[in-house]
Amino acid sequence: MASFKPTKVQFLPKLGEKVTEDTLYWKNYKSPVQIKEFGAVTKIDFSPLAPHNYAVTASTRIHVYGLHSQEPIRSFTRFRDTAYGGSFRGDGKLLVAGSEEGLIRLFDISGRVALRQFTGHSKAVHVTSFLSDGFRVVSGSDDLTFRVWDVPSAVELSSITEHTDYIRALAPSKLNPDLFVTGSYDHTVKVFDMRSGSSVMTMQHGHPVECVLLYPSEALLVSTGGRYVKIWDLLKGGQELVSLKNHHKTVTCACLSSVGNKLLTGSLDRHVKVYNSSYKVVHNFDCDASILSMAVAPDDEVVAVGMTNGVLSVRHRKHKKDKETLTSRRRRGPSYRVFVKGKNFVPRQDDFLVSKPVKQYLRKYDKQLKSFEVSKALDTALQTWTRTSKPEVTVAVIIELNRRGTLKNALAGRNEESLTKILNFLLKHIFDPRFSRPLLTVGDIVLDLYRQVLHQSPVVERQLQRLMEVLGREAELQQELLQVLGILDTLFASLTPRKEVAALAALPVDQGPQLQAA
């Protein structure tokens, strides 16, 4: 005697995003903390030292936040005009920032007043940074020059004018104190060596460069600008490795995660994209406004994103510790030991084994189907929880009833309440391509069965009206899609080369050598 075969619920694969380790890693962030700043956040920089405070440049201020504080632990407010590009020195003790008026200020992280002021730029200085020896500061300005300053003496060491447009990107090398990379609105990325005093490498990005970034090995260079993110191989003389086009607006910032050196890019289209090592997007953070700046804390503890509306959004990483405190608060169920009790007993060789038939556990709707209670089975499948969270189970039961030829019986004889349930389910899922076929059958049968009594219930009538509307809309959409498909087909057909002609032309050539051989 064969046992009852339960209803098969089809689990169709989810299209689109596939779950990988990367996505799981980047999903593991808490919901963001929003901090309101006074203006657009143009620069975020993490201190390389242990507490990993970060400096946020917005409007005329630079705020320094602790990793978990929502209030600034220190703020530098002595700017007359908008401040730009506040960045830490390698030891985290000094901070340098440019400003709209062309002044560059150097702060001690514990003090308030600027230690040094470098004057010389005639226009706004958008990017400033320490070189890796810590004694020199490099700055790029809208007056097309960039200058290198000596910190102890506060004098200008050199000034180079090679770019032909505003300089908006700067990345000093961490390995060599004389190297740095600049990007400008003149569509080029240049690598400068202070020892020669001029650029040693120039790469054409093709769009105004917003941000440049060096990989820790400094063999790869990332430049962003326009909608493109380009990766350059410096060891091959600046050859373009890949060009990514995943954003649909200007990419304004890029940074690297410290675990695995994954690239993150932020754009005016309000998305932060995370790439894996083969430069495929593995995760996507959504923000409320266009993104101007972004930084990742060491060990990927915090992802801070600054936006045009002056909001700083900080995401903290989830930790296992947090989860444990949550679960311990819940009431603990019976332990694993209870369930495996006696089940893992291995009989000895001379034991006489009495085997018990394995009991088949059936779901409630399966039990009802087994005893041919079709209406009840449909009711069970239409219970709120199943209907909302597992619609595929409901549809599987409907398909099974249809296969048994009893779907009409199951749908007949229902009152207003249960009919509304069915119609609501139809309204929600009838366009789902997975479910539409069986659900259209249900719709047909419902109309056939209740045509006479429909006008008695205004609720049902309204629902049917809605169903008609959405079906009409869907039909229009389908028609439009078909039209688009037709257009595409003609395009493709005109694009494919005509092979027959080529083959015919090639034939005589083939015959030539044969004739010669003959």
Added chain:
Amino acid sequence: MVETSDIRVVRCGGSKVNLTPPIISSDSRFVLCTSGDLVKVYSTRTEEWLHSLQGHTNQVTGITLNPANHLQVYSCSVDGTVKLWDFIDGILIKVHSGLCVSACPECFQLVSVHLPKSAEQEVEAKEMSAVSSHISKNPSCTAFGRGGEYIAFARHLQLNVYFFRKQKTYSFSLKATDKKGAKNAFTCIACHPTDDCIATGHEDGKIRLWRNFIHKKEYTYSTQHWHHNAVNTLCFTPEGTHLLSGGIESVLVQWQYGAGNRKEFLPRLGGSILHISASSDGQLFCTSHSDNKITVIESSFKVCGVIQGLVKDAVLTDLMIDPRSKALVLNGKPGHLQFYSLLRDKHLYNLDIVQQEYIYEAGLDQFEVVKAAFDIKGSWLATVEERGKKSSDLEFFLKLWAFDERTQSFVLNTTITAAHTDRIISMCFSSSEETTMLVTAAEDSQFKAWCQGADADTQQDQNFWSCDFVGSYHKLNPTNCSFSADSSLLAVSFQEVITIWSPDTWEMLTTLCQPPGVIRDLCFGRLSCSKYLLGTTTKNLLCCWNLLTCELEWSTSVDVSKLQPDPFSENVAAFSYQSKHTDLFVFKPSEPRPLFTNKNVCSEKVHRAVFVPREEPLNSCDESTQWLNRSQLYFLTQNMDLLTFSTATEEDRMLSSSKQLVIDDSVAVTPFYLLLGKHRQQQQKLNTQSHPHNMALPLLLRVPGGGLLHTPAHVLPAASVLCSMFVNSFLISNTGVQQDPLRYFVHIWLT
């Protein structure tokens, strides 16, 4: 044209075992059932086929135990004879011939035949008297009453009871229907073994128990109703305490006799129940089902054995050979594929393809397996199941099964729900060893190639199948697809055009067309003929193209219904249907002259055929039989008869092997058996007829003294038995009688 006489068409195994009620021997050790021309004897414990009673020349229509001797069985057949057998040893005892077979197929008569007692083997039964001239053609509408006093038979709405002693018939009739829409036509009858009660089954599922029918007027009946459709069969247990009934629902129902509505159920037995029989001690029941199956059930309602025959009622798939087990594969019971060993004539196993609860209800549109294909190594199986032939919305699934070495069966790997938008017409695996690829062609004017491949995105080792290529040709519907022997070419026929594709680059290489008719069948040549492509069209044309020159090599006008290439040689078999009979041509694609021709193979069309590899090749040198050396051609006619070709050499070999197989002792040959078993046999022999010369012969020959001395004392029989034997075993035999003839003597004395 070589006219051959040494190749003939023979019916091979897989006949129906469910035609008549099976019977259980009185010791409950054997189940006997009819199977074509044979009566087959199975063991109830092991479900093994022990032997068969061979002798009838036509379909056996009924068997019954001899009431006088429970070791004998009567069988009757359409050839007009009733034969008496000893079913344990499989020996024909008596033949009663001369029963006339009336030519009229419409009317069935019930006659009583007096079987004369005679010592001769061939007896002609002459005394016949008609009981009724109009009975139902269904044998279950006839039953003997208590102690054979009366016989009850029903036809349409009339129940007749004929009393042998009075020589009178009483008839009781029912109305055709009533207000509630009952359908009262009789479908089956059973008589109570000890009580005067007749149970009748009806078309609407009612069971009526008739009593007091000895009086013509004052009869009574009670009605019980559980079955929702016609009751197919009824059977009383030997004590008469229970009544068993079965119908299309495939639920065995046990009604307690005289206790009204108390009943027990045994559901989901398989196909609908056709017959039920009970053993004489009431410990075992047997049900035979419409899916050619016999189920052995204990009286505690537990299934203890299943004897499955070949199911071929509605063959939808092609005939296939499983490359691993060399079993014949076709769709069997609903939603399953059956694996059937043709060599042993034994059902191996069923593979559940649909994996859904089967609802036994007439007229319900169920999922059926319609296509299946194996890859060349037998490690992958592709199946297509389909539902909705009648209604407009067709549902079908393409499933791919991987062979699991550990469980030695196929495991579902991938289910593709919407492989195509319309019905899949043809399906084939690539024949190369390295990469497996499946090509499906469907009515949506596309063909698709499916590959098992890793997904680049997830970087995981995936074993699932996904679509690799979609091809079409001028929006024409494909009709066939086929891979060449080395899988370097794929031929897909679109109506009248054959397209040749390269599976590596998915480039269409060339098209071949031969105007008249849609391509019906397509196959590549093998081995030395692999440069040829064969195709048949609906306009009675068999064409052969040379793929090197892309030209038509030859064509001939034959209406080919099935083209079957032999995978082990260059030969191709073509069945052609002309003027109401089927001819077979076997040819090599390189020569237009057929190797072998057989006119009038059968009278129906042949749509399914398969070459089955032989276990050991024949070494016939005759030109006309050479093509059968390495494989055997089986084919299925439209009447679902499985036929094959057998050669003279093969039949000789079969005959010689059957002679060796006379030893039928089912008991293990232990020293104990050699001593005691033979002793018992001798005692029997002594009882029947004294024959002093041969008395001790078997023992002398078979029991050496050593065997006795090496056996532990506690398993030996009593010393009194042993003593004389032991002494005798040292005597030198002086009789010249051979061992083998002795066995035959013994049996003849016993009879």
